[in-house]
Every structure is written in structure tokens, then in C-alpha cells.
Amino acid sequence: MKRVLNFVSPGITVSIMAVVFGAFYVSCKKVENPIKYKRGIFNDSVTVALDGINSAYDDYNMSLYTLEGSDILVFSSNRNSAGGQFDLVQGRLTYCFDQTNGLFNLEANIHNDPFTSSLIEKANTMGEDLGPNRFFSSVDGYEYLILSSETENGDLDMFYLKNMPAYGTAIPEIIGPNPVTRLNTTANEGYFSFNFARDTAYFCSDIDGNFNIYMIKYDEKSSISSWLESDYETPIKVDSVNSDYNDKTPFVYYRAMVFSSDRPGGIGGYDLYYSIFKDGNWGAPINFGPSVNTEYNEYRPIIGFNSSYTNKFMIFSSDRPGGKGGYDLYFRGVSFDY
Numbered sequence: 001m002k003r004v005l006n007f008v009s010p011g012i013t014v015s016i017m018a019v020v021f022g023a024f025y026v027s028c029k030k031v032e033n034p035i036k037y038k039r040g041i042f043n044d045s046v047t048v049a050l051d052g053i054n055s056a057y058d059d060y061n062m063s064l065y066t067l068e069g070s071d072i073l074v075f076s077s078n079r080n081s082a083g084g085q086f087d088l089v090q091g092r093l094t095y096c097f098d099q100t101n102g103l104f105n106l107e108a109n110i111h112n113d114p115f116t117s118s119l120i121e122k123a124n125t126m127g128e129d130l131g132p133n134r135f136f137s138s139v140d141g142y143e144y145l146i147l148s149s150e151t152e153n154g155d156l157d158m159f160y161l162k163n164m165p166a167y168g169t170a171i172p173e174i175i176g177p178n179p180v181t182r183l184n185t186t187a188n189e190g191y192f193s194f195n196f197a198r199d200t201a202y203f204c205s206d207i208d209g210n211f212n213i214y215m216i217k218y219d220e221k222s223s224i225s226s227w228l229e230s231d232y233e234t235p236i237k238v239d240s241v242n243s244d245y246n247d248k249t250p251f252v253y254y255r256a257m258v259f260s261s262d263r264p265g266g267i268g269g270y271d272l273y274y275s276i277f278k279d280g281n282w283g284a285p286i287n288f289g290p291s292v293n294t295e296y297n298e299y300r301p302i303i304g305f306n307s308s309y310t311n312k313f314m315i316f317s318s319d320r321p322g323g324k325g326g327y328d329l330y331f332r333g334v335s336f337d338y
Contacts, residue, residue: 050329097309130148143162144161178228181228256275
């Protein structure tokens with residue numbers, strides 16, 4: 001029988017307080033009580049607003065970076081300009097489950113980590129800054145942040161920053177932002193995501209009019225930075241997931257790709273879809289359905305994972321009613337049939 005873990009928080013039945021640094025405390029075992037649940041479940045029967053980090057303005061484009069047991073969050077918001085331009089903002093997500101009674105606790109809080117503050121201060125520009133993605137490269141030992149920023153010509157290009165991992169209170173040198181010349185054009189590019197094997201990168205561009213999802217192979221003999229700054233290479237459209245409408249914000253985890261699209265047949269506006277990679281190809285997109293999507297817009301999904309849980313979780317944004325205003329960030333458990 002499937003067990004559903006309830007959300008509990010002081011004074012709030014279903015809670016999420018804000019996003020800032022990370023997800024630690026994977027279990028809340030009580031020493032005096034026996035363990036009944038070895039692994040937890042991210043609740044997949046309710047979508048929870050991350051009210052602790054949401055604002056009266058637009059909050060979206062979440063990036064999740066797990067480091068030393070914490071899920072460090074960086075996302076885009078126009079709160080600092082009262083609804084004007086988008087800048088990167090940081091947060092932290094904390095969750096745990098009780099191994100005795102199966103209760104699940106989720107908190108999110110705005111947080112000012114010194115290193116992350118230095119990173120986003122260097123990444124933010126005078127224009128729009130969107131679609132951050134952070135990851136670590138075992139090839140060259142650097143941590144990377146790739147985002148899209150507005151250029152002098154008014155289009156969005158991808159830029160990257162890199163740094164050696166931060167330890168203790170020391171703040172390592174942050175190199176960048178440098179343009180991703182391998183992928184940028186005179187059109188708009190964004191939402192970079194590596195696949196699980198780190199041999200293929202995915203992103204979206206409107207170089208052909210509507211937004212489409214593209215892929216490009218990564219030369220594993222090169223460092224990430226030298227590859228990103230190499231000569232332009234024409235990417236390949238992922239035709240099996242694209243439509244004649246706008247297909248955007250790809251995020252790949254293991255054999256699943258999640259993305260947003262305004263294609264016909266959805267529930268309304270932009271909907272969230274997923275595709276499963278099987279036998280060397282991406283399968284036909286599947287709508288997440290009314291448990292996730294609404295008649296409004298759902299946008300830029302990402303997938304999170306913790307080995308102490310039996311399923312995954314998804315963070316996305318939506319301008320549905322009931323939030324704090326504009327686009328808000330939401331959390332929900334998800335599973336994929338690989």
C-alpha cells in the first residue's frame with residue numbers, strides 16, 4: 001500500500017516557507033522509537049506553493065544545486081526592481097521525513113550565503129537575467145553557472161561563470177561571465193541543461209521563429225569552458241518533442257526530459273510536459289495533466305532527487321490564482337516510468 005507523507009509545519013498544515021540554501025535533514029529519526037519507514041516519499045497528491053521565497057512579483061526559473069547535503073537554490077525574480085527587470089536571487093530548501101510516523105516537513109527560506117551572493121552579484125546585469133543552471137564538472141573540477149542575459153542588441157544570449165568549489169569561509173575566484181559562443185546566435189537562447197551522462201547538452205532557441213528544443217554533443221576531451229567558448233556549431237532540433245508552437249525550458253534528469261509548451265491540446269497557456277528517453281530516442285511528450293497544469297501558465301520545471309526518497313520532486317512556476325502575485329514557485333512529488 002502506498003503511504004502518503006503529510007506536510008507539517010508549526011502553525012501551517014501544508015507549508016513551504018522560502019527557498020534559499022538547501023535540502024538537508026533527509027530523515028528525522030527518533031532514537032527512542034523504531035524505524036517504520038526506511039525511505040520517504042515526496043508528496044505527489046498536492047502541489048505546494050513555496051511561499052517563503054515567493055513574492056508579490058514574478059519568481060521563476062529555479063536552479064537546484066546539491067552541495068554537501070544542501071540544495072542551494074538560485075532563481076530569477078523581478079522583485080528587486082518592483083516588477084521591472086529580472087535578476088538572480090538565492091534561496092535554500094530544507095526537508096525531512098520522520099522515520100517513525102512518516103510525516104514530511106518542508107521549509108523554504110530566503111538566505112544570504114556569502115559565496116552565492118558573490119556569484120549572483122557577478123552574474124546579474126543591467127538587463128534581464130534568466131534561466132540559471134548550476135552544475136559541477138568532474139572533467140576540470142569547476143562549478144559552473146550558465147544563464148541567459150540580455151545583450152546590447154536586446155536578444156538573450158547564454159553566459160557562463162565558473163569557480164573552484166568553495167570550502168569553509170573562503171570565497172574562491174569567480175571567472176566570468178563569458179559568452180557561450182558555441183551556442184549563441186542573433187536570436188534568443190536559454191535554459192541550458194546537460195543530460196545525465198554529461199555527453200549531450202539541451203537548450204531552447206527561437207532562431208527559426210517559434211521556440212524549439214535543441215541538442216548538441218559535448219566533446220568530453222575538452223574542458224567545459226573551452227567547449228562553451230569554441231566556435232559556433234549548428235545544433236540539432238529534438239523533433240520528437242518539438243511542435244509547431246513554442247517548446248521551451250528543457251531540463252533533463254536521467255532518462256526524463258521536462259519542459260513547457262503552449263501547443264494545442266493542453267489545459268491552458270503553457271503546460272508542463274515530459275518525455276522519456278528509450279532506445280536512443282526521446283518519446284512523444286506526455287502532458288502532466290490537471291494534477292500539475294492549470295488553465296493558466298506553468299513554466300520552467302526542474303527535477304530534484306534524494307536517495308532517501310522513493311520518488312523525485314519537481315519545482316516549477318505558475319501564474320495561477322492563489323499565489324502571492326505574478327509567477328510563484330511550486331513544489332510537488334513526481335514519478336517517471338522509465
